[in-house]
Amino acid sequence: MAAHIGMMDGAYFVGRSEILAWINSTLHLNLSKVEEACTGAVHCQLMDAAHPGLVPMHKVNFDAKNEYEMIQNYKVLQDIFTKLKITKHIEVSKLVKGRPLDNLEFMQWLKRYCDSVNGGNLHSYNPLERREGCKGAKEVNKRSAPSQNATKNASTASKHVSHNSRRNEVLHVSSTNQSGKISRPSSSGGSSTYSETERTAHEQQITELKLSVDSLEKERDFYFSKLRDIEILCQCPEIENLPVVDAVKRILYAMDDDASLVDTEAMVSEQHQQVETLSCISEEAEERLRVDTQKRKNIVNVDVDLAASNTLSPRQRISDASDVHCSGSLVTY
Numbered sequence: 001m002a003a004h005i006g007m008m009d010g011a012y013f014v015g016r017s018e019i020l021a022w023i024n025s026t027l028h029l030n031l032s033k034v035e036e037a038c039t040g041a042v043h044c045q046l047m048d049a050a051h052p053g054l055v056p057m058h059k060v061n062f063d064a065k066n067e068y069e070m071i072q073n074y075k076v077l078q079d080i081f082t083k084l085k086i087t088k089h090i091e092v093s094k095l096v097k098g099r100p101l102d103n104l105e106f107m108q109w110l111k112r113y114c115d116s117v118n119g120g121n122l123h124s125y126n127p128l129e130r131r132e133g134c135k136g137a138k139e140v141n142k143r144s145a146p147s148q149n150a151t152k153n154a155s156t157a158s159k160h161v162s163h164n165s166r167r168n169e170v171l172h173v174s175s176t177n178q179s180g181k182i183s184r185p186s187s188s189g190g191s192s193t194y195s196e197t198e199r200t201a202h203e204q205q206i207t208e209l210k211l212s213v214d215s216l217e218k219e220r221d222f223y224f225s226k227l228r229d230i231e232i233l234c235q236c237p238e239i240e241n242l243p244v245v246d247a248v249k250r251i252l253y254a255m256d257d258d259a260s261l262v263d264t265e266a267m268v269s270e271q272h273q274q275v276e277t278l279s280c281i282s283e284e285a286e287e288r289l290r291v292d293t294q295k296r297k298n299i300v301n302v303d304v305d306l307a308a309s310n311t312l313s314p315r316q317r318i319s320d321a322s323d324v325h326c327s328g329s330l331v332t333y
Contacts, residue, residue: 011112012105013220019107026114027127030143034107038098039064040073041134046110047080049125050117055080063136070096086113100253101231227252 016034023031027045031037041062048055056076064070074092081088088109094102131137194202231252234245 012108013224014108014111016104019104019111022111023107026125029127029140033100035098035100035103037107038095038103039070040077040095043106043110044073044077044080045127045130046114047077048130049127050114051080051084052125054083057130058133061135062131062140067096088113 019034020031023029023034023037023042023046026049027042029042031042037043039062041060041064044055044060045057048057059072059076061069061073064073071092074090074095078090080086081090091102091106095106128141131141230248234240234249234252239245
């Protein structure tokens, strides 16, 4: 079952564009990003498409904007998982935050599950009719209507184009066959379209391309696992709120046209300047502390000398003075 697939399974390497095309075509929606499905309503209706009538769609809220409203949708989804005995854990706290990678991974798993149910045959499902009882369904259906009309027009145009292209191909093939019949040599020893050398070269080129694709897939899997390890590390509670970890998360979740990378570089440079400023301040503080310590030592020495002189009795002071006088007289003699 799809609930037990590993992180290196092919289901987790399905691209964003393919996931979005699958969601929009199945549910007649007009999503532009995978993380727009973080409310949980899309997940519930996809499960309803896989198991028609099982999901209580009147409890699903397509207009959920706050986390507590999204959590209600995920409760409905969890109830469906419990009924179907699906052991997949739902990371609700991560999904409701709209993190792109978390939402993409869960949607990849969901696509794999839906494909495994009845071979992914969802053509008889009517998503607009099933959404009528949901909260916020009218706005969703209004937004999806223009995209569906455009899709229908595009499909109709593609059908006309494909019909005309097929007709042209038939005409071209018939004319080619006739010309081939005319120009075909009478002898049976005529050369084929491709020589043996060209065929061998093409087969070798195909083999090299397959090896190159395998190598690229292995490299992709390797770097994906590294990025996943970095993301798990950044989610540790001990370091999750550090500025450096925040910068790493921005880089991980940034899109191709996202300006957060520039903000991240600016934040890192600002932190570097702050560290340099703090180091200069610490050096100045250490120098002041050293000077103050030396002054205290000098003051303590003077105080000790004064205290020692004050503790001498008058007789000791006279004897000391006489000793000094005698020593001075001896030196004079």
